[in-house]
Amino acid sequence: MTASTPQRQLHLNINALHSGFVPSAWRLPRSDVRAFVDVQHYVRLARIAEAGKFDAIFLADNASIADQIHFRPITALEPTLLLASVAAATTHIGLVATVSTSYNEPYNIARRFATLDHLSGGRAGWNVVTTADAGSARNFGRSAPIEHGQRYARADEFTRIVKALWDSWEDDAFIGDKNTGRFVDTGKLAPVAHHGTFFDVHGPLNLPRPPQGHPVLFQAGGSADGRELAALHAEAVFSASQSFEEALAYKREINARAEALGRGPHAVKILPGLTTIIGATEAQARQRRDELVELIPWDYSLNRLAGTLGIPVERLRLDAPLPEKIALPADGNHTFFRATLALARRERLTVRELIRELAGGGGHRVIVGTPDQIADDIEHWFRHGAADGFNLMPDALPDGLQDFVDGVVPILQRRGIFRTEYEGTTLRQHLGLQRPAGRTVTRAAA
Amino acid sequence: MTASTPQRQLHLNINALHSGFVPSAWRLPRSDVRAFVDVQHYVRLARIAEAGKFDAIFLADNASIADQIHFRPITALEPTLLLASVAAATTHIGLVATVSTSYNEPYNIARRFATLDHLSGGRAGWNVVTTADAGSARNFGRSAPIEHGQRYARADEFTRIVKALWDSWEDDAFIGDKNTGRFVDTGKLAPVAHHGTFFDVHGPLNLPRPPQGHPVLFQAGGSADGRELAALHAEAVFSASQSFEEALAYKREINARAEALGRGPHAVKILPGLTTIIGATEAQARQRRDELVELIPWDYSLNRLAGTLGIPVERLRLDAPLPEKIALPADGNHTFFRATLALARRERLTVRELIRELAGGGGHRVIVGTPDQIADDIEHWFRHGAADGFNLMPDALPDGLQDFVDGVVPILQRRGIFRTEYEGTTLRQHLGLQRPAGRTVTRAAA
16 A cells, blocks of 8 residues: 555544443443533543544433433433534544434424534534334334334334435425525425335435435444345445454355445445443453442343343343243344344353453444454454444543543554544535535426 | 622524525525535534524424425425534534324324433423424325314323423432442332323333433414414524514413413523624615515415415415405414414505515514614613514525624623623523422332
8 A cells, every 4th residue: 555545544432321331331430420411521432533533423322211310311302413513522423313314204304404404514424223122112102113124124214214205305406696686496396206115204304415425324234134234325324243254254245235236335434333442451340340330229131131032031041041042022123133132142251251251331343452453453444344334332421532532542543453643524415425416406497 | 680689581592494585595696505404503502603693403394295396395304313413513503303293103202302312411301392384284194184183182281291201210329339330229219101192102211311401492372273272382482473462462461361260470581583684784784684585486485475374376466465354273383373464454465565675574573773773672672571582594505693792792792682692501590490390209219
């Protein structure tokens, strides 16, 4: 490689999960227990990540109380509003919000993300999800979740409508000529006129095309339906892989599926989740991990693990391996199910050991080590094709993020695989993604 | 009245209608034609209004292209996101967003306003509307709008659920005790368990009770159903009255309806819409009005007026009075219909004169005059019981607002009817409204 060939660059998102990924993070002496409802906490995270030249801040979401809140914080503040507020306090970092296709209307969601893109100058991303949990279903008039296949069929149709709405204005439809009094060239607007299985949406959208053309589409496809949805629409995927081999296979599969759909050979960026527990020495990092795990009640962790695996908690024994037969749950998160089960089987872990390896968490990989060890791991996955970057979920926030930015980012920068300055201003530019061309709908204005 | 009895205070909201209320406002030399998609425009308006000690910034909304955009801007950016961004740039001013009950889900809306209230420190307000236009219906799977009575029945049920969700956490349910590891007292959460005509919603909400208990509920009830909805739920109403007598009657009626429902004698603040066109002399103000009206194509104004009245545009002749028989449209905005028709009949105006009196607008009252004349008018309505304040919609923005804050506000302050400093930090405190007590649901935690 010569100096004139720019090296492929790593992408880093911060998953701004309230007090941090480890369920006991809120109990650390320096943690703010009110972080989960404090916009200033999220502003702080975004600013630290922006100083570290991260691609984006990412917010998960749920439409019900989806964890055991007697013990730990949940996703509470609605992500698109929270990021609209964060946008006002930042200048470059991308803003990626999770919004479900299961209990929303495409017109409203097209509009919210177009708005976020306009008000952030082209920094919006949408993590397209379906909602599988029974608690959410009961908040939207249903006694049970929408069936898995239907959920994904709805998500596909929903996403197609949203894209069409974003394209319902040509880029130059807005004129604003004070002299002639022409405000919009209505000949450059067209209805969507969608009549589908789940939705009828006429359009056009009631605001101009977003600065990015389309806000960047993220997805997290674990199941077969989810992988196909990712191949159809995702520009980047938040994956969950516990091993290099799983990650490599997943990345190849998604891109092969996308290529089979005519999207080119490297259409989808794969960003596995990665929890970091950082210490000046490996021993110190391990001690931090063990102290955090000790602060989590075992009952909490057992119930959470049982939930991930879709089995009654009574089937788990702390000092025994997982039960031999565990069926893929019809509903629930297949990504976390597979990753958790694979880790336990491969390493032959007892339930107690599994919970410790997961740092009490729910399926994402945890690295415990020094900044150099973490940088080595990241570089290995990145250089050998298992990841295009990572969705970072530090043990505790903001400290775990600050430690990563201070300790790991400079190493990655010295190794030439992570930017030292932003080269663009939009999330698409950070990710090296093309701006979608949009439709040409020009006709004689009415 | 003695010095120790605080005088009743006027309330002022700024209706931040993109470039301003007059349809040609965007064509003025100082106007920014991109204001309707520029968050900085709204931040500027909020800051000017906050410097003028206004109660709130208010944003209207539509879920379709609801005006003739070949000529003028529309409500484009989604209001709750826009206000989340404005919240980050302001400290005191209330933030009131319009969101429709017709094409949303109560769980999502309860969450969005609770989020806005949390991230603004208790400054959120919700303008509860129903959506009557055919264009919006077609964006949400319907060939026609929901029938009028059904729309309001749905709005009532929707609002009751949202309030119940806000109350589904007791104020002190959140604990966050690092020592004991207790995060939330789940015994202080209760499901909503609502099973109604339009919605089944289980709850509880997935975030703590908003700082204000309930974000302030606004409404704009024109029809009989709308007035009843206002009496049931509204804490403040954006009304449209062209004359003092209409305003007085409307204010008495709403408060009588609210009292009949057990809400006390002065439960609902009435804030008529008020467009101001300010000049150093009355002649200069009239000249400004005429110049603005001349910049509006007559075709635009005729079509808009026909839309407000629910008649074909062919029935209007510029230099004739309105047609004699105009029926109340089954759908459409009854408030604007009534106010417009009343003005034309009372003043015996030709269509051309009516359009000039309305400054090309759609039903709200327009005052054209000096700061003293405008202050006199405001004081008259306020002191004699026709209004608790006004929803100000200046001719052009930000200039018309700046002129009001510089010219009219100091007069109102000198007369002792408008605050010179904020006394509280929440919108409820600005409006002198009690914080709702919430439910007591305490039981043994699970």
